[in-house]
Amino acid sequence: MALNIWTGLGRLCYEPELKKTQSGxxxxxxxxxxxxxxxxxxxxxxxxxxxxxxxxxxEFICKYFHKGDAxxxxxxxxxxxxT
Numbered sequence: 813m814a815l816n817i818w819t820g821l822g823r824l825c826y827e828p829e830l831k832k833t834q835s836g837x838x839x840x841x842x843x844x845x846x847x848x849x850x851x852x853x854x855x856x857x858x859x860x861x862x863x864x865x866x867x868x869x870x871e872f873i874c875k876y877f878h879k880g881d882a883x884x885x886x887x888x889x890x891x892x893x894x895t
């Protein structure tokens with residue numbers, strides 16, 4: 813059995829975007845900035861994560877959250893590769 817749970821507290825970098833799949837499923841795309849505990853000169857002070865939420869959760873986020881709002885995200889991590 814594998815354990816894949818991630819929890820992050822951060823702020824929304826931009827307005828959540830709600831889209832629908834061809835089957836009608838709601839998907840929200842958000843990006844959050846999570847501040848680092850240890851800050852070193854010359855290094856970024858935050859890490860940025862792209863997050864996808866689905867169905868009722870996606871609709872809730874898009875209705876009640878806006879750019880700059882604090883949000884706690886809990887879910888599974890999945891790595892995407894881009895070329």
